[in-house]
Amino acid sequence: MTCWETVQAYWLRSLGFGQNALPTTDITLCDQFVLIGSGMLWNLYFGLLALALGFCFAIALALAKASHRKWLRKPAEWYIFIFRGSPLFIQFFLVYFFITTVLRGSVDVFGLFTIPTAWMASAWAGAAFTLFLNTSAYSAEIFYGALMTVPRGDLEAADAYGITGRDRFFRIEWPTMLRLGWPAYTNEAIFLFHATTLVFFSGFPAFQQRGDALYYANYFADKTFNPFISYPIVAFYFIILTLCLIGLFGLINQRLNRHLPSHQKRRIRLRPQLIR
Amino acid sequence: MKKLLLATALTAFGAGIAAADPVRIGTEGAYEPYNLINDKGELDGFEIVLGNELCKRAGLECIFVKNDWDSIIPNLQSGNYDAIMAGMSITDERREKIAFSENYTQPSPSSYAAMSPDTPIDSGVIAAQVGTIQAAHVAASGAQLLEFATPDEAVAAVRNGQAAAVMADEDFLLTQVGDGLEIFGEDVLLGDGIGIGLRKSDTELKAKFDAAIQSMKADGSLNKLTDEWFAGNYTPF
Amino acid sequence: MFEYCAEPKTLEGLTWLSCYLTTPKHMEFYYSFITVMALLVVAAPAALAFGFGGAMASRSHFAPVRWLGKLYTAMVRGIPDIVFFLFFVIALDQGLEWLTHQIRCPDWTEPVRQGLEFRVCPAAKVPPNNASPFVHQAYAFALAVLTFAIVFGAFAANVLKGAMDAVPRAQIETAEAYGMSPRQTFRRILVPQMWTYALPGLSNLWLILIKATPLLFLLGIQDVVYWAREMGASKSARFDYPHGDWRLYYFLALLVFYLTLTRVSEIALSRLSRRLSHGQATRAGETLRKDAA
DSSP states (O other): OOOOHHHHHHHGGGGGGGGGSSSSSSSHHHHHHHHHHHHHHHHHHHHHHHHHHHHHHHHHHHHHHHOOOOOHHHHHHHHHHHHHHHHHHHHHHHHHHIIIIIIEEEEEEEEEEEOOOOOEEEEEHHHHHHHHHHHHHEEEEEHHHHHHHHEEHHHHHHTTTTTOOOHIIIIHHHHHHHHHHHHHHHHHHHHHHTTTIIIIISSSSSSBBOOOHHHHHHHHHHHHHOOOHHHHHHHHHHHHHHHHHHHHHHHHHHHHHHOOOGGGGOOOOOOOSOOO | OOHHHHHHHHHHHHHHHHHOOEEEEESSSOOOTBBEEESSHHHHHHHHHHHHHHHHHHHHOEEEEOOOOGGGHHHTTTTTOEESSSSOOOOOHHHHHHOOOOSSSOOEEEEEESSSSOOTTTTEEEETTTHHHHHHHHHHHHHEEEEEHHHOOOOOOOTTTTTTTEEEEHHHHHHHHHTBBOOOEEEESSSOOOOOOOOOTOHHHHHHHHHHHHHHHHTHHHHHHHHHHHTOSSEEE | OGGGGGGGGGGOHHHHHHTTTTHHHHHHHHHHHHHHHHHHHHHHHHHHHHHHHHHHHHTTTSHHHHHHHHHHHHHHHHOHHHHHHHHHHHHHHHEEEEHHHHHHHTTSSSSSSEEEEOOOGGGGGSSSSTOOOOHHHHHHHHHHHHHHHHHHHHHHHHHHHHHHHOOOOHHHHHHHHHTTHHHHHIIIIHHHHHHHHHHHEEEEEEHHHHOOOOGGGGGTTOHHHHHHHHHHHHTTTTTSSSOOOOHHHHHHHHHHHHHHHOOOOOOOOHHHHHHTTTTTTTTHHHHHHHHHH
């Protein structure tokens, strides 16, 4: 099989399309690159979904934590503490355990109707959900920190102009919060993508040998008994992914800071603040 | 002066080596009844007892060390230990990279276990441990393979309805049956039995272990030991 | 441990539990908590040292050193730590043995690499084959510390570099005006002042380090997660204390452990942050000064 044929046969293998049987003998470098690359689709899926949903939930959590109302603030504080304070793999275990032993396939709602829950035990749903919960907590802490450092002068100016309530939040606090929190949030995004490798490694079962980049790397390391090729390939893909992320987030950062005089613009500095 | 010191240090070192290095044997410690960690926190199991007896017969001093299953072969090749006794079946794939001693168990039967005996095994969802010969067998059979990191999780998946059946070594499944879970269908013979994994270049050590295994097969002590650990459920040599 | 534990199968209820929780195996489990804490205590300063080196290298005026520093931080941070741990330790171990091989056995003619096999002369084995199990364990521990230090050093390097850049320019200029050499400025002005800027980043790094300890298991250290998994798995009647799948309870215990460790660290770090802010040219330092006055 030429390398191009390998690409055609396997590039969507991680999603269940193309040739089903994985290579078992005469594994070439090309096989490894293509299949591990195919697995990266899962890492992208988990990362992008959790990031998009987590962003919205994190903003809500950050606002709740900054709230004066105790019944809003306390649950947010506890949520953030528990998800930031425990290793991700324990969270995976507990979520999987809850889905498979407590929900057990379907949930009966007051005897009126039943909700099927078996699909939740699949990685595409359960693991994505856990990652979403996890990244929400970390991002919320970042945005909360940023919200607390919004310059007082900005708020006083808003008061002076008579901007209050919702307007004050959306026109003054929100953009500044994003701007201040962005460098740290970039780090969180990078770490979230790194964390997606844990899904099949210690959390959820792989169905029909459809797994992420690390799953296939593990498969090849197991078949070839050589860890020095497949794992560095994963590393290579992730370095590229990280560089792309830094570039993309840097562009957004520029846009967020476009009103500032050019020498004041904070270059995106990768300080791992508030990360996993 | 420095050179002299180094030379003395090296001689001292060499002397230590001449007094027969212990043979280090890698095992997993999580595959009942082959190898496990008992309540004293020590390695125990069929292979540990067997290994110690083999070493006694071969006149070797042996130490068992724990290693994660995933990296058990790379660490052998890297020289962190000299042999593997971890319920590792002899397969053609593995024989390409490492050497095996003579097998010390007969080709081990793998079987399916499920909550009901009429579960179809070639179409439903079948659980197995990732990276085992059973996982490869299920993947090739056309059934829907669900891979777990440990064999316990694979069994648990059948109990809570994630999978219709689990495929694993029959010896392991026998320790897990009960509460509705039962072994069904015909046994599948995979691999050429279990042997000691060795580096290809260690022909001397292989010869010693082979001789010891042969002597245990000849005087019936291997059958007796297997009988003890597998509660009579085994194929004698 | 207790005398009445001699016949575990006859026990019931709390007596059974008290015996179960004090088996030698459980003692290993408790001991592994100490191992993890010890590793954290050793790995944190080691990572800081790597970070300091990395930060200094990436600020160097000598281009190749600067590139090296930047390459180190960029590469290591781009790779998920788990992937790094999966192949790096074996590589590190082989690298060390290769070096000792070059020194101790210059006359060795066979190739070190034969296919996938890695064979050095017996004298170059690290640790030597006849070493006691304790030495082997200590070596595995040292390798784990080094690996953690390299990975987290890359992150620390970034934090420290940011902190060095954050020290107000005026402070450096004043030092120069007083006639201090670049070395003196670095030692007396920059380093003492940068900690207050570095602390938020470093304290987060510490919390990340705590939560990376489950990966120790990949580095050949039997850590808390390894034992929790091993003991939580269902135990057949072959064992003295048979039970079903109890992983949930063990993992909940770990959850409490990690949450406590996080909370204690947070409190300690916030105190440290207060102390470091004393006499600093920052808002926090200014507030402290005013409060005291």
